[in-house]
Structures are given as C-alpha cells and as structure tokens.
Amino acid sequence: xxxxxxxxxxxxLGLVEMTTTSQVQAAQIPSQPQSRVAQSGFLxxxxxxxQNGEHVNFYxxxxxxxxxxxxxxxxxxxxxxxxxxxxxxRKVQELLGDRMGKDVFFLSITLQPELDGPKALKDxxxxxxxxxxxxxxxxxxxxxxxLRRGLGYVDVDPERxxxxxxxxxxxxxxxxxxxxxGAVSLRSSxxxxxxxxQWLSK
Amino acid sequence: MNNYEKLILKTMDLHREITQAxxxxxxxxxxxxxxxxxxxxxxxxxxSLRSAFAKGGNNSVSSSVSSSVxxxxxxxxxxxxxxxxSPPTRPWIEELPRLIEKQTVKDNDPNxxxxxNGGGAPGPDPIGTLGGGDCKIHILHDHPELATATPYANLxxxxxxxxxxxxxxxxxxxxxTRVKQFNHVWHRDLPAGTAGQAAWGFDSVVPGPMFRTRYGxxxxxxxxxxxxxxNLGFGINQMTTHMHNLHTPSESDGNPLYPNYSGYYYDHxxxxxxxxxxxxxxxxxxxxxxxxxxxxxxxxDFTSQNVYAGLAGMNSIYDAWDAYTGDGxxxxxxxxxxxxxxxFGDETKGxxxxxxxxxxxxxxxxxxxxxxxxxxxxxxxxxxxxxxxxDKSTVNGKIQPFxxxxxxxxxxxxxxxxxxxxxQWFLNNGAPFIVISNDGNLLPAPVxxxxxxxxxxxxxxxxxxFSQYKPGTEIILVNRAEQVNGRGPTGKLLSPGFDTLKFIVxxxxxxxxxxxxxxxxxxxxxxxxPIARSRQWxxxxxxxxxxxxxxxxxxxxxxxxxPEGTAEHWTIINxxxxxxxxxxxxxxxxxxxxxxxxxxxxxxVGRKDVIRLDPNMQTEIYMRFRDYxxxxxxxxxNVVHEDHxxxxxxxxx
Ligand SMILES: [Cu+2]
Numbered sequence: 003x004x005x006x007x008x009x010x011x012x013x014x015l016g017l018v019e020m021t022t023t024s025q026v027q028a029a030q031i032p033s034q035p036q037s038r039v040a041q042s043g044f045l046x047x048x049x050x051x052x053q054n055g056e057h058v059n060f061y062x063x064x065x066x067x068x069x070x071x072x073x074x075x076x077x078x079x080x081x082x083x084x085x086x087x088x089x090x091x092r093k094v095q096e097l098l099g100d101r102m103g104k105d106v107f108f109l110s111i112t113l114q115p116e117l118d119g120p121k122a123l124k125d126x127x128x129x130x131x132x133x134x135x136x137x138x139x140x141x142x143x144x145x146x147x148x149l150r151r152g153l154g155y156v157d158v159d160p161e162r163x164x165x166x167x168x169x170x171x172x173x174x175x176x177x178x179x180x181x182x183x184g185a186v187s188l189r190s191s192x193x194x195x196x197x198x199x200q201w202l203s204k
Numbered sequence: 205m206n207n208y209e210k211l212i213l214k215t216m217d218l219h220r221e222i223t224q225a226x227x228x229x230x231x232x233x234x235x236x237x238x239x240x241x242x243x244x245x246x247x248x249x250x251x252s253l254r255s256a257f258a259k260g261g262n263n264s265v266s267s268s269v270s271s272s273v274x275x276x277x278x279x280x281x282x283x284x285x286x287x288x289x290s291p292p293t294r295p296w297i298e299e300l301p302r303l304i305e306k307q308t309v310k311d312n313d314p315n316x317x318x319x320x321n322g323g324g325a326p327g328p329d330p331i332g333t334l335g336g337g338d339c340k341i342h343i344l345h346d347h348p349e350l351a352t353a354t355p356y357a358n359l360x361x362x363x364x365x366x367x368x369x370x371x372x373x374x375x376x377x378x379x380x381t382r383v384k385q386f387n388h389v390w391h392r393d394l395p396a397g398t399a400g401q402a403a404w405g406f407d408s409v410v411p412g413p414m415f416r417t418r419y420g421x422x423x424x425x426x427x428x429x430x431x432x433x434x435n436l437g438f439g440i441n442q443m444t445t446h447m448h449n450l451h452t453p454s455e456s457d458g459n460p461l462y463p464n465y466s467g468y469y470y471d472h473x474x475x476x477x478x479x480x481x482x483x484x485x486x487x488x489x490x491x492x493x494x495x496x497x498x499x500x501x502x503x504x505d506f507t508s509q510n511v512y513a514g515l516a517g518m519n520s521i522y523d524a525w526d527a528y529t530g531d532g533x534x535x536x537x538x539x540x541x542x543x544x545x546x547x548f549g550d551e552t553k554g555x556x557x558x559x560x561x562x563x564x565x566x567x568x569x570x571x572x573x574x575x576x577x578x579x580x581x582x583x584x585x586x587x588x589x590x591x592x593x594x595d596k597s598t599v600n601g602k603i604q605p606f607x608x609x610x611x612x613x614x615x616x617x618x619x620x621x622x623x624x625x626x627x628q629w630f631l632n633n634g635a636p637f638i639v640i641s642n643d644g645n646l647l648p649a650p651v652x653x654x655x656x657x658x659x660x661x662x663x664x665x666x667x668x669x670f671s672q673y674k675p676g677t678e679i680i681l682v683n684r685a686e687q688v689n690g691r692g693p694t695g696k697l698l699s700p701g702f703d704t705l706k707f708i709v710x711x712x713x714x715x716x717x718x719x720x721x722x723x724x725x726x727x728x729x730x731x732x733x734p735i736a737r738s739r740q741w742x743x744x745x746x747x748x749x750x751x752x753x754x755x756x757x758x759x760x761x762x763x764x765x766x767p768e769g770t771a772e773h774w775t776i777i778n779x780x781x782x783x784x785x786x787x788x789x790x791x792x793x794x795x796x797x798x799x800x801x802x803x804x805x806x807x808x809v810g811r812k813d814v815i816r817l818d819p820n821m822q823t824e825i826y827m828r829f830r831d832y833x834x835x836x837x838x839x840x841x842n843v844v845h846e847d848h849x850x851x852x853x854x855x856x857x
Contacts, residue, residue: 154279182435182584185849194760
C-alpha cells in the first residue's frame with residue numbers, strides 16, 4: 003500500500019515508516035540507523051474547497067512534496083491580530099519573490115466555513131493582493147474541524163476554544179519532503195517570517 | 205558470599221528469568237512476585253514462569269485503557285494514556301548507564317582536532333572559507349545583520365587573544381565532539397528490541413558525554429554537525445549548542461540565531477572564569493562559581509524537537525573547594541582557586557563532597573520524559589502548541605532503570621531535560637534528600653527536604669547516604685506530580701506516583717567513605733551594586749500565542765540593551781491562565797528578591813538560572829551583566845513554548 007492510500011484512510015503520516023520499523027525487529031542489528039520518522043495526526047487529508055471553487059484533498063493536493071506555511075483565519079476578524087497577520091503574509095509573499103508559488107505555498111484555512119464560502123474567500127484574497135501560490139480554503143464544517151483538531155489549533159480550555167476571537171494566530175511552516183515542521187508567529191514581522199524559508203531546507 | 209549477596213544474586217537471576225518470560229509489572233503484582241508498595245521483587249519458590257509467560261500480552265500498568273488508537277490519533281495534542289499509549293516495558297530491567305566521561309582530543313593537542321571541510325586549527329577568530337570550516341562564516345553569509353550583533357564584528361572569541369581587562373584565556377583543554385544519528389535502545393522491551401531506533405546524540409550517545417572542567421582552565425570544543433542530510437521526521441539537522449548556564453561570551457553561548465548546517469563545525473571557547481573578571485581581576489569572584497551545567501541544542505523554532513531527539517548532555521565544573529583538593533578553608537579573597545588542584549576525587553580536602561576515584565560517587569542523572577506510539581516508535585507531537593508530555597520516564601536514556609549503589613554517600617546531579625514535565629520527587633521509603641545545590645550552584649548550606657519540585661532545565665545536586673541501609677535494600681525515586689498536558693502539574697499528588705529510578709544497595713567494597721555533608725558551603729555574593737534600571741517581563745498566552753510582554757519572538761528585535769557591568773531589577777510575571785513557565789535567562793544567574801512578595805524557599809536562596817514561574821506567580825530578581833558583550837536570550841524552558849515564540853533577545857552593550 004502506498005503512502006497515498008494510507009493517508010486516504012486517514013491513518014496519518016507515520017505508518018509508512020512504521021513498516022520500516024517493524025522490519026527492524028526482524029533484522030537483528032541494522033547496519034545503519036533507521037531514518038527518523040514523523041508520527042502524529044499531522045495533516046489530515048480532508049476534502050476542502052479553494053477560493054477558486056476547486057475541490058482538493060488537503061494533504062494530497064496542497065501539502066504533499068511542497069514547502070508550505072499554513073494558518074487559520076476568519077474574514078470577519080477585522081480588528082487586532084488577524085489583519086496584522088494577513089498583512090504580514092502579504093509582505094512575505096513579496097519578500098519570497100520567485101519562490102512564491104513555485105517552491106513555497108501559503109494555505110489559509112477559514113475557521114468560519116459556513117460564512118466564508120469560496121466566493122467570499124476569492125474577494126478577500128483579491129482585496130488582500132494574494133499572489134499565485136497563496137490558497138484560501140473552506141469546506142464542510144466537520145472537515146475543517148477535523149483539520150483544526152488534527153493540527154492542534156485547539157485551546158485546552160473548552161470555553162476559550164469556542165471563542166473565535168481568541169484563535170491561535172501562529173503559522174506552521176515546513177517542508178513535507180523532509181517531514182520537517184516548525185512554527186512562527188504571523189504577528190512578528192514579514193522579514194522574521196520570510197527568514198524561516200532561508201534555512202528551512204538546507 | 206553472605207546472605208544479602210545471595211539475595212541480590214537471586215533477585216538478579218529472577219530479573220533475568222522475568223526478562224526471558226516477558227513478564228510485566230502487572231503480571232508480577234498479580235503473581236505476588238512484586239511488592240506494590242516498594243516495587244521490590246519477591247522471589248517465590250516453585251513459581252512457574254513458563255505458565256506466566258503463556259498469559260502473554262496485556263501487560264502495561266496502563267493497559268486497562270484501550271490501545272486501539274492509531275499512531276498520533278486525531279488530535280494535535282494527544283494525552284498520554286488516553287489518546288496515545290506507549291507499549292508496555294517492565295521496570296528495573298535496564299541498568300542505569302553512567303554518563304560517558306568526555307576525553308580531550310589525543311594528547312590534548314589542538315593539532316589533533318580535525319579541520320573539516322576547508323577549516324583550520326583552533327584559533328581566536330573564525331577559521332575557514334564559505335565553502336567549509338567554521339560555521340560562523342556561514343552564519344555571517346546567511347545573516348550579515350549578525351555581524352553587528354557583538355562588538356566583535358566577525359564573531360571572534362571575546363575571551364581569547366584579546367587581552368585587556370578581560371584577559372586572554374587561551375584554551376588549555378581541547379575537545380572535539382561529533383553530533384550524529386545512531387540507534388538507541390530506550391528499553392529492550394520496546395518492539396525495536398536491542399537493535400534500537402534512531403536518535404541524535406553528541407558523540408552518538410543519549411544523553412551526551414559528561415564534561416568535567418575546571419575554573420581557571422579554559423576549554424575549547426569544536427562541535428561537528430554530522431547529522432544526516434535531508435533527515436526525515438522531527439528535528440532539523442541544524443544546530444547551535446548552548447552551555448546552560450556558564451559565564452560564556454555570546455559568540456560561544458549557543459544563541460538560537462547562530463545555527464550551523466550539517467557537514468560543518470562550530471567552535472566554542474569557554475574561558476571558565478567566574479563572573480566579575482573585570483571587577484575582581486584574575487578569573488573573577490569565586491563566590492560566583494557554578495557547578496552543574498548542561499549543554500543542549502538551541503536551534504530557533506526546533507529546540508524542543510532536537511533536544512527530544514537526544515541533543516543534550518552534562519558538564520560539571522569544579523574549583524579548589526568543589527574539587528576536593530583545596531585546604532578546606534573557603535576564603536574567596538585568598539585567590540587560591542585553581543592552585544594545587546591535583547587529581548579530582550580526594551574527599552579529604554575542600555568541602556569533602558562525595559566524588560571518589562573516576563567520579564564513581566559523583567553521578568549525573570538526566571531525566572527525560574518520553575512518549576512512544578503503540579508500535580513503540582519514538583513520538584513527538586509536532587502539532588501541539590502546549591507542550592510534549594510522555595508516559596515513559598527515562599533516566600540517562602533508559603526507561604525505569606535500576607542502579608546498584610554501595611553503602612556510602614553519593615552526590616547526584618539531577619537534570620530535568622524536559623521537554624515539558626515538572627517533577628515532584630520523593631523517595632518511596634520516606635527518607636529525605638540533602639539538597640546542596642540548585643541550578644548547579646552550591647547553596648550556602650545544605651537543605652534537608654522530603655520532596656522537591658523540579659521544572660524543566662532546573663538542576664538539583666543532592667546527597668543520598670546509603671550507609672544506613674542493608675545490602676539488598678531497594679529504594680525508589682518517585683515522581684508524584686500529576687501532569688496531563690503542557691500546562692504544568694495539576695497540583696494533585698499521585699499515590700502511588702511514577703516509579704522512576706531504583707537504587708539497589710549492594711555490599712560491594714568501596715574503601716572508606718571520607719566524604720562529608722558540610723554545615724556550610726559556598727557563601728552568596730553580596731547584592732550591593734546599585735540597581736541601574738528596572739524592567740518587567742510578563743510571560744503569558746495571548747491570542748493563542750506564547751508571548752513575552754505581549755510580543756511573540758522576532759529575530760529582528762532586541763528587547764533590551766543593557767550596559768555591561770550594571771545591575772538591574774527585573775520583575776518576572778506569569779500572566780495567568782494556570783500555565784507554568786520555567787523561565788531561563790542566559791548568562792549571569794539571578795537572585796530572588798522575592799517570590800510572590802515573600803522570601804524565596806530555602807532551596808531557592810542561591811544563584812539560579814531558571815525561574816519556576818508557577819501560575820500567577822510574580823518574582824522580583826536581581827541581575828548583573830558583567831564582562832562579555834553581545835546578544836543573549838530569555839525564554840520559557842518548556843521548550844515547546846520556546847519554539848512557539850516565547851522568547852526575547854537582549855543585548856549587553
Ligand atoms: Cu512556558
């Protein structure tokens with residue numbers, strides 16, 4: 003079974019490498035250390051819709067073999083941190099120059115999928131000046147929630163977790179080919195965010 | 205052979221049989237072979253291990269919880285024991301490994317240090333070319349803005365080859381370290397068995413080797429990053445090694461912003477001077493001596509993953525009184541530190557703390573909280589903003605090990621390596637700990653306590669005296685603090701707690717125990733220097749982010765510029781939300797002026813470098829910034845918080 007099939011079963015990224023690990027048991031002492039594996043519920047492969055109305059599977063179509071930065075947002079969050087975060091990202095895409103849309107992709111997922119449909123996302127993206135390579139995603143509420151939980155964008159306090167105005171504003175960034183993932187604050191500054199892509203894949 | 209030795213042998217035989225029969229703690233409890241209160245094995249004549257083996261399987265303490273979860277489950281922050289469960293492992297099967305004693309390069313000759321790609325022999329300035337060699341050159345290439353981050357534009361060594369008031373502490377000891385991926389066995393019961401699974405380590409061990417260094421004896425360490433290119437999984441193959449919390453010039457401190465890449469090296473120079481070189485001359489003020497240090501990776505955004513992969517080790521630093529070779533009369537004015545320091549291990553001199561030949565009784569204990577997925581594969585929650593909590597406690601790289609001890613005094617240097625768990629330690633027989641040092645720095649007098657809390661990165665040196673116990677006695681170090689997520693202990697004391705390390709008293713010979721528990725140890729330096737300025741730092745969760753004074757980390761921001769040689773009063777506040785933040789300030793240690801408006805606890809009266817900032821706590825501290833210049837961080841040492849932006853940079857100018 004290939005990696006894609008595993009993911010479509012929703013089993014998470016680690017399983018393919020897990021097979022490798024069970025082979026370790028058979029071979030007594032491996033000649034070389036086994037490669038490190040990533041395990042977590044990272045990147046559920048839920049179906050989503052882009053601002054252009056395209057139907058995509060989150061992992062397969064948006065993340066696989068790419069360097070990405072992802073965050074959650076909502077169009078109605080017009081005060082405080084949200085606009086700062088999105089304005090910083092707008093600057094980052096410019097700082098990235100040629101890499102944007104070729105080597106680095108942004109994924110912004112709405113936390114209000116019922117309100118933020120593809121059309122609304124398209125208007126929002128155009129208004130913001132999003133360049134190619136920056137995709138805005140919505141979907142069924144349950145799928146977005148699965149994604150949010152799987153990515154850990156959850157407050158341990160259930161009451162605070164329900165408060166959308168308090169949602170987690172950090173971005174995950176990473177290189178799927180290396181299973182390498184970090185986080186950066188979108189409030190920090192455009193140059194701070196852009197610098198992470200300078201060394202990420204060295 | 206006396207009866208006790210026979211008992212031990214028999215117990216060991218039983219251990220072996222149990223290993224072969226794959227019996228768990230639960231099986232043993234059921235069979236009446238294990239005392240539930242002491243965890244002691246109770247040999248029962250005529251018991252059929254074979255029949256027990258036939259039961260097989262379900263043998264974890266936590267096995268009543270469903271183990272049907274898929275690896276990583278569907279939540280970003282899986283709760284150990286609920287969302288994710290490690291495979292069962294039997295306690296007291298693995299023997300505690302001693303930390304490997306670090307050796308200098310051959311003949312302590314700098315010519316024997318390898319140059320790497322295009323590098324050169326050790327020197328006070330960066331060596332090599334852009335194509336290879338010293339990674340400071342690469343850093344400056346990638347980040348030219350850092351050239352102005354220290355007064356030394358090219359990140360040369362401030363304490364070597366400069367002269368003037370800071371002296372010239374050319375290295376006297378030369379070390380070389382290679383950081384590699386290798387296979388490590390956390391416990392032989394895990395599915396990977398004795399083949400182990402991939403880990404990262406300094407000199408290919410987890411934890412890394414124990415350095416034993418001395419005041420007045422500057423040392424040099426070239427750390428080669430030999431991590432695999434294009435590694436898969438948690439961690440990044442870039443690193444910067446922080447020496448927590450030596451009086452280290454900023455260019456060698458292991459700043460998060462100074463990482464190097466796989467295939468290159470970084471040269472660290474440690475002057476090994478006390479704080480106050482400019483003020484006191486010589487090698488500074490001996491009252492500022494440190495003792496138990498640790499080193500670990502500090503790569504920006506990846507510290508938690510890299511340290512979890514294994515990139516940490518210990519360094520003990522000694523001087524005449526804490527090296528057991530002084531005349532026994534501590535007098536910081538006598539200036540006789542480094543002098544006449546013979547071989548270590550003379551327990552008849554200095555403070556006569558336990559040491560022994562080859563440091564046999566001066567033992568590093570590294571506590572590392574770990575989680576495995578149900579298939580036994582090393583697990584790190586890349587998707588969790590709150591912390592990384594595991595259901596397996598390891599000591600020196602082994603799950604629930606045992607340690608045979610002799611009937612005498614030991615000095616244990618306990619380190620909480622993280623990532624996110626705070627311990628509260630007890631001995632299962634109710635005996636007290638004799639705490640002599642907190643965060644590596646000797647207290648003015650030992651403190652006797654039956655339990656103590658230890659947050660991430662805190663160190664406690666304790667003395668345990670096993671002379672009072674008969675051979676065969678088993679004593680278990682137990683963590684009773686309940687903690688289910690990265691927030692911190694719930695406040696509930698578990699009973700029973702987590703059995704972590706078992707001491708088994710033997711009748712093995714050790715000569716004479718000449719060590720003592722002195723009534724007084726190193727005096728505390730005065731706090732007479734006037735305060736030049738006050739600052740306030742508030743650590744909290746705001747808008748789902750970890751922030752300091754409302755701001756997430758930004759590599760382009762220096763949050764405070766502090767004139768060298770000044771003293772400041774800092775207020776450190778936990779902004780609430782019932783989170784615990786172990787706050788670490790690099791460089792000089794702090795002293796508590798107050799903790800929640802009260803005097804500090806007896807174990808916290810000394811010089812510390814980690815503030816266990818309990819929920820809603822406010823502390824007032826006294827800080828000094830002497831000798832070297834450059835940028836240093838302050839950050840939460842719940843390293844998952846640190847990697848999610850709970851850090852600021854400040855600069856000595
Ligand atoms: Cu914290």
